[in-house]
Structures are given as structure tokens and as C-alpha cells.
Amino acid sequence: MSIQIGADELTDYVKRVFQAIETPCKQAELLASRLVRAHLRGHTSHGVIRIKQYMDAHKAGTLDPKAKPTVEVQGPCYANVNGNRSFGQVAATFAMELAIKKAKSNGLCIVGCYNINHVGCLGDYVQMAAEQGLVGMAFCNGGGPNVSPFGARERVLGVNPVAFATPSGSSRISVIDFTSGATAEGKLRLAKNKGEAISEGLILDKDGNATTDPNDFYDGGAILTIGGHRGSALSIMIEILAGILPGGRCSAFEDYVEGNGVLFFAIKPDLFRKKADFDKDIDLLYSAVTGAKKAAGVERIWFPGEPEEECYKKLSREKIKLNEKTWETVSSVGDSLDVSFEAT
Amino acid sequence: MSIQIGADELTDYVKRVFQAIETPCKQAELLASRLVRAHLRGHTSHGVIRIKQYMDAHKAGTLDPKAKPTVEVQGPCYANVNGNRSFGQVAATFAMELAIKKAKSNGLCIVGCYNINHVGCLGDYVQMAAEQGLVGMAFCNGGGPNVSPFGARERVLGVNPVAFATPSGSSRISVIDFTSGATAEGKLRLAKNKGEAISEGLILDKDGNATTDPNDFYDGGAILTIGGHRGSALSIMIEILAGILPGGRCSAFEDYVEGNGVLFFAIKPDLFRKKADFDKDIDLLYSAVTGAKKAAGVERIWFPGEPEEECYKKLSREKIKLNEKTWETVSSVGDSLDVSFEAT
Numbered sequence: 067m068s069i070q071i072g073a074d075e076l077t078d079y080v081k082r083v084f085q086a087i088e089t090p091c092k093q094a095e096l097l098a099s100r101l102v103r104a105h106l107r108g109h110t111s112h113g114v115i116r117i118k119q120y121m122d123a124h125k126a127g128t129l130d131p132k133a134k135p136t137v138e139v140q141g142p143c144y145a146n147v148n149g150n151r152s153f154g155q156v157a158a159t160f161a162m163e164l165a166i167k168k169a170k171s172n173g174l175c176i177v178g179c180y181n182i183n184h185v186g187c188l189g190d191y192v193q194m195a196a197e198q199g200l201v202g203m204a205f206c207n208g209g210g211p212n213v214s215p216f217g218a219r220e221r222v223l224g225v226n227p228v229a230f231a232t233p234s235g236s237s238r239i240s241v242i243d244f245t246s247g248a249t250a251e252g253k254l255r256l257a258k259n260k261g262e263a264i265s266e267g268l269i270l271d272k273d274g275n276a277t278t279d280p281n282d283f284y285d286g287g288a289i290l291t292i293g294g295h296r297g298s299a300l301s302i303m304i305e306i307l308a309g310i311l312p313g314g315r316c317s318a319f320e321d322y323v324e325g326n327g328v329l330f331f332a333i334k335p336d337l338f339r340k341k342a343d344f345d346k347d348i349d350l351l352y353s354a355v356t357g358a359k360k361a362a363g364v365e366r367i368w369f370p371g372e373p374e375e376e377c378y379k380k381l382s383r384e385k386i387k388l389n390e391k392t393w394e395t396v397s398s399v400g401d402s403l404d405v406s407f408e409a410t
Numbered sequence: 411m412s413i414q415i416g417a418d419e420l421t422d423y424v425k426r427v428f429q430a431i432e433t434p435c436k437q438a439e440l441l442a443s444r445l446v447r448a449h450l451r452g453h454t455s456h457g458v459i460r461i462k463q464y465m466d467a468h469k470a471g472t473l474d475p476k477a478k479p480t481v482e483v484q485g486p487c488y489a490n491v492n493g494n495r496s497f498g499q500v501a502a503t504f505a506m507e508l509a510i511k512k513a514k515s516n517g518l519c520i521v522g523c524y525n526i527n528h529v530g531c532l533g534d535y536v537q538m539a540a541e542q543g544l545v546g547m548a549f550c551n552g553g554g555p556n557v558s559p560f561g562a563r564e565r566v567l568g569v570n571p572v573a574f575a576t577p578s579g580s581s582r583i584s585v586i587d588f589t590s591g592a593t594a595e596g597k598l599r600l601a602k603n604k605g606e607a608i609s610e611g612l613i614l615d616k617d618g619n620a621t622t623d624p625n626d627f628y629d630g631g632a633i634l635t636i637g638g639h640r641g642s643a644l645s646i647m648i649e650i651l652a653g654i655l656p657g658g659r660c661s662a663f664e665d666y667v668e669g670n671g672v673l674f675f676a677i678k679p680d681l682f683r684k685k686a687d688f689d690k691d692i693d694l695l696y697s698a699v700t701g702a703k704k705a706a707g708v709e710r711i712w713f714p715g716e717p718e719e720e721c722y723k724k725l726s727r728e729k730i731k732l733n734e735k736t737w738e739t740v741s742s743v744g745d746s747l748d749v750s751f752e753a754t
Contacts, residue, residue, distance in 0.1 A: 139682050143487040144517055146682035173488055176518055178682050201655065217711040218702035230647040240650075242643035274705045293636040299586035299714040302699060303574040306584075310691040311545065313683040318698035319691075338483050338490035338522050339657040347654040347663075354662035355646060358562035361618045367561040370643040 069393040070385040071407075077102045079400065079407045080114055086403035087124055089131040093156050100155050100186050105386045108377040111252025112187045114388070114396050115259075120153070120183060121399050128323050129153065129183045135160045142172045146312055149182030154326050155190075157182040162191045162330050166198050169332035178312025180327045184209060188328075189243030189374075192231035195332045196239040203331035204229040207309035209324075210317030213247040214288035216298035219274030221288045224317045224326075225250055226304040231371070233335060234352070235345030241371035246301035248290040254280045259391040413737040414729040415751075421446045423744065423751045424458060430747035431468055433475040437500050444499050444530050449730045452721040455596025456531045459603075459736050464497070464527060465743050472667050473497065473527045479504045486516045490656050493526030498670050501526040506535045506674050510542050513676035522656025524671045528553060532672075533587030533718075536575035539676045540583040547675035548573040551653035553668075554661030557591040558632035560642035563618030565632045568661045568670075569594055570648040575715070577679060578696070579689030585715035590645040592634040598624045603735040 071079075080098035085091065097120075104112040123129035133152035137145050145164050149157030161179040168175035185191070188206045195202025210224035225247035232240050249268045257264050257280040264280050271277045272286030283289065291297030305316045307329050314327030335344045356367050388396070397407060415423075424442035429435065441464075448456040467473035477496035481489055489508050493501030505523040512519035529535070532550045539546025554568035569591035576584050593612045601608050601624040608624050615621045616630030627633065635641030649660045651673050658671030679688045700711050732740070741751060 141517055144681055173485055174520055176677065176681075201651070203651075214705075215699045215702055215711055217705055217708040218699075219705040220703040222698050222702045228644075230644075230651070232647070232650050240646075242640075242647055244637075244640040244643065270705075274703075292640060293588075295712075296586075296588040296636060299588065300572075300574075302584075302695070302714055303576070303586055305695055306576050306692065307545070307547075307574070310688060310695065311677070311679065311682060313687070316691070316695050316698070319694055333520070333655070335655065337488055337520075338655060343657070344654060347660070348650065350663055351646070351649055351654065351660050354566050354660070355559045355562075358559055358566045359564040359618075361558075361561055361563040361614075364561040367559055368639075370646055 068387040068389050070387055072385050073102050073106060073382065075408070076114065076386055079405070080117065082405045083117060083400050083403060084131065086405050087121070087131050089153070093131070093153060096159060097153055097155050100190060102386070103190070104187050106378045106381045107187070107374040108381075109187055109374070111250050111256055115252065115255065115392050116184065116186070117399050118395050123183055123324055126324075128325065135179070135182075137164070143168060143175050145175070145177045147177060147179040149179055151325075152182055154182040154185035158185040158191055158326075158328055158330075159194070161328065162194050162202070162332070165330045165332040166195055166200060169195075169200055169334060170198070173337045174331070174333045177330045178308075178328070179330070180309075180312045180314030181325070182327075183325045185326045185328060187243060188227045188229040189231070189241045191328070191330060192229045192243070193239060193241050195330075196231035196233045196241065199233045199335070201233070201331075201333040201335055202229070202231040203333075205304045205308040205329045206326050207305045207307075208314065208317055208322075208326040209251065212251050212289050212317070213291060213301060214270060215302065216291060216295040219270055219288065222318045223247075223291075223298075223301045223305060225289060226301045226308070228300075228304065232348065234348040235342070236349075238352070238369075239371060240348075240369055241374065244292075246292055246297045246304060248292050248297070251289065254283050254289075256389075256392075258284065260389055412731040412733050414731055416729050417446050417450060417726065419752070420458065420730055423749070424461065426749045427461060427744050427747060428475065430749050431465070431475050433497070437475070437497060440503060441497055441499050444534060446730070447534070448531050450722045450725045451531070451718040452725075453531055453718070455594050455600055458732070458740050459596065459599065460528065460530070461743050462739050467527055467668055470668075472669065479523070479526075481508070487512060487519050489519070489521045491521060491523040493523055495669075496526055498526040498529035502529040502535055502670075502672055502674075503538070505672065506538050506546070506676070509674045509676040510539055510544060513539075513544055513678060514542070517681045518675070518677045521674045522652075522672070523674070524653075524656045524658030525669070526671075527669045529670045529672060531587060532571045532573040533575070533585045535672070535674060536573045536587070537583060537585050539674075540575035540577045540585065543577050543679070545577070545675075545677040545679055546573070546575040547677075549648045549652040549673045550670050551649045551651075552658065552661055552666075552670040553595065556595050556633050556661070557635060557645060558614060559646065560635060560639040563614055563632065566662045567591075567635075567642075567645045567649060569633060570645045570652070572644075572648065576692065578692040579686070580693075582696070582713075583715060584692075584713055585718065588636075590636055590641045590648060592636050592641070595627075595633065598627050598633075600733075600736075602628065604733055
């Protein structure tokens, strides 16, 4: 059974929940819209199910809803941001806005950000860059340890996603966002809540055996990496780029505090050539990919970001479906803060 | 059967072969040492087997052995290099040297490079950055079309590798270098030469069926991507970063000329924090990864770059083994140019 809620009323509810722990209005709005947006783009694992995790962090004192990020080091093409244990969405949005501003003036910019809570969908940040006409890149560590390096049977690494986005001449924005782990932890949580088995090759149980039961992960198992040793190497490199370089911690470190570290890049598409030529080539690539001969049974070849965009268009016209256990988790957080859901 | 040749005598021979088509001495030395280095690091697919490909490009007029790369656009933290159809190794080495120089002065630098022949092992370039104490990143497109986007059954994309390298406090340099295609084309060529089958899940035949016969690739088949839709999205993004951004061509374009496009990043590890703290954290991560509990049957958990480094140490003490067909291909190129191999 699932609960159906309109996006606007869910956003309003989530906003009020965050305000109940003294999150300033603007930040609570940002958080709510990002979590609901994840549902609309089909990334349910990064949706309102995360509220419980954020509230737990707040109770544990590792998340400060009122904290503001501060710039610690900066130059024309770089900056580093200390999130001061703020919401990841708040600090990372601040960091990407800074990267965008500097890249617009100086051609490119990299911005690190550390000491923050979970950032949500990494793709949201590179999309910000692309919406401002820039190429965006993002690396993200932390959130773990959840993933075993190639050859290991215990958790050492985060799921460590990467994201890229590019603008085009038309309004089309291409976004990719994927973990170097074989699956995101949130997807295991959803399968567990639904009581469903997961695909083979995603996790190990606590003894290092292959399993399709998501409960085995929560019983001391570990997530595998995408493409074996290659995803493992990528994940390790992301620990360095997104964690160590900006001065954050890696999931395996003794002094690791639950949260993420990020490294953002923003680059002007006309840094090296005319924007019109860049746009023309993006269109050529789009035609070559989406117009390729289809494999048997395939209806459409998608360009990166199109499935999420189509999903967004479709779901924006419908109500959001939450499974009962997810809604129970979310609404019990609201209840504990005397925030009641009001269907409009 | 295999032929055994010392690294030095093979390097000398390869250098003389390139000099025979009027490659300047220094460039011929660079090419020879890079191709032989690939064997010593276990990347046989990027070794001397490539000589034939380069000679074919020279005959076709798409490779100019005497060409020098030129800087077309530059600022404190960026530059773009036109390779003028030079050897990829020559232009890309020039581009990474420029990135290193600018990053040392200004904290970071990105350098694009286009209009070049095949660059060889992408890892070689990020290793240059790490040897100079910088974090290196590289994206590379072209060399195709060889890879089918997710859902397609024809070649559209290049194998499009990425590479990263980081320095550490000790002399240890960590390098990763992998294709977003499920395999490198050179590996298929080697399997074909050896008459061996390849693993499942790497290629499709010309009708879109799964196959383990490398000949099916050369008969109109296509390479798949790593991790299905994720590798496909990554590969498409690399076409944009390494091809379209610097102004090069994508493998699928009508005006594509055989060769690569690259985008290099060099970043100072002390851009945001003290180098000593960066180094200490790299060591912590190294211990966490390599000291993790091992899965059954695993003897050692490797940090990125270690297998190649160990291979290099071992093979540097031995002769290089080339399979008969590879040596036949290489030596027939030498013979056609009146360059004879002289065992020392």
C-alpha cells in the first residue's frame, strides 16, 4: 500500500518539520524542495526518507540547523568552504553558487566543501551550474563506511558518487549522477522497507558472501563497487578528491563524523572556443547517441538526464507515492515535533 | 610462442622506426619509451602493437611526425592546445607540462588538447602531475567509434578513459586509468592475435547479440559500456569534456579524424590545507584500504596503481615477452622502413 501526497503539500510539510528544529525559513525551503524534487526525478532513495537521518544527526549534535558556511581560503579560480556542521544542502548550494560566480568571471573554478551533513542528490549541484550556462562536475565522499574495496569483505569507503552536467544551445541540460558503489545505500533502505530482494552483485553479507537480501547489509554486510576493481579505484580517488583535498574526513577514519565532503568544478563552455560551436557539437552528439540503431526490445536510447527529466514532467502532474513504511517514518518525526500534516 | 626482447633494445628499435618517418630524435625517444613502458606496467594493449596504427595514420596523412603543438588560448589557470596532427604523446605531454607549470604558479589549471593522434596510456599524463607533487585528472575521447551507448547496437562512442593520480608524503604515487567502455579496443586486438576468447559482457556482434569472440567486434560489432547505463552516461560526458569542450571531434561525427581529444587538470594538494595534513590523510586512507579484512581467496588488497608498479619492478628485471603475431606486425613495419632490429 502506498500514500499519495501532492508535491506542494509535501514540500510545505517537510519545510515545517525542519523549521521545528530552528532551521531558518529559507534553508528549510531549500531542504524541502530538494527532498521532494528527488521524488519527482525518480530518485526516491534521496527523498523524504532522509528526514529521519537528518533528525538523528541533529539529536547527536553533528548537525547544526542554524549554522552558516564560511569561506576559508579563496583565489580567483578556487575556494574552500567550511560548512560548520550545517545541512549539506545549504553548504553545498553555497559552495556551488560561489563556484558559478567565480567561473563566470574567471573561466573556471573549483570549490571544496567539508564539515557538513548529507548533501542529497549530487546531480542537483551540477544542474545548478548547467542552468547558469556552465559545465559542472562534482565528486562526493562520506556517508559511510558502506562499501568494500575490491578484494575486501568489510566496509571502508563511502558510496562516493560523481556527477556531471552540461548546458546546450537549446534548453536541454544533460546531467549524470552515479555512485562508484554498485548501489546507493538509500536504495537498500527502500528495498528493506518494501521487503524486496535486490539484484545480484550489489552487496556482500558480513562473512563476505554474495547475497540478494538487503537486510544482510544492515547486519554488517558491505556494498560492492561498480565494475569491480575499476569502481573500487574510482571510489578511493573520490575519497581523496572530495574528502582529503578540501580537508574533510573519509568514512574509514576514526574521527569521521557522519556527513559528506564535496569538490565542485564549474567551467565556461566557451573557455576554449565559441559557445555557438560548442552548442552545435552537443546537438550533433545528441543526434548520434539518440539516433543510433536500437538493440532488440529497446524503445528509446536516452541522453544522460532525459529519464529523470521525463519522470519529473510526468510526476509533476501526479501525486507523489510514498510507501507506507516511509511515510510512517517521516510522519513520526513530524509527530514528535508537533508538526502535523495537512492535506490541502 | 613468444619473442623475448630487452626493454632497452626494444626502445632503441622503436625509436629508430619512428625516426625513419622523420620524427625528431627527442619525440621518437618519448614515443618509444612510452610504448615500452606500457609493456613494463602490464598494459600490453597500449604497447608496441600500436606502431602499425601510427604508421597507417602517417600514410593516410592524418599524423604529421614533425608537427609541433601550439597554444591557442590561455589564461592563468587554463590553456588550450592544438596538436596540429602531431603524435598524441608529444602534444599531450606538452599540454600536461603546461598544466603542471600553471598549476604550480596559480593553484590549479585545466588544459585541453585536440587535433592529435592516439595519446597512448592516459595514466602516463596524470602520473607526470603526481611526480611533480600535484593531483592530476584526465579525460580522453576519440579512438572510435567503438562503443555502443546503452540500448544501442552500433558503434557511436570512443572507449573514453579517465585517469587520476595523487602524490603522497612518501614516494608512493597512486594512479587509476580505466575506460568507460567495458574493455579497451587494444585488448580485443591482442585476444584476436592470440586466437583467444574474451569474457562475457564486453562486446556485441554486428546484430546486437552477446558474444565472446573478439573477431565479432572487427566484423561490425561494438564494445559495451562499464556498468550499463552508468558507463554509457560517463562515456557521453567524456565526449563532451575531452572532445567538444577543447574543440576536438567526437568519434561519431562525420568529420572525425582518427585520434584523441584530452582534457587535463592539475591541482596543488595544498590548495586548501597544509601539504603535511594532506599527506597524513593519504597514509590513513592507504592503511584503511590495504588493511581491510580480505575476502576469501584474496592475498592482498591493492591501492590504485600498485599492481602496475609491482609489475613494472618485476618486468624491469626481465625481458619483455611479445607474442609472435605482435612481433611480426611490428617488425614488418620496421622492415618496410629498412630499420632492422639488433639484439644487443
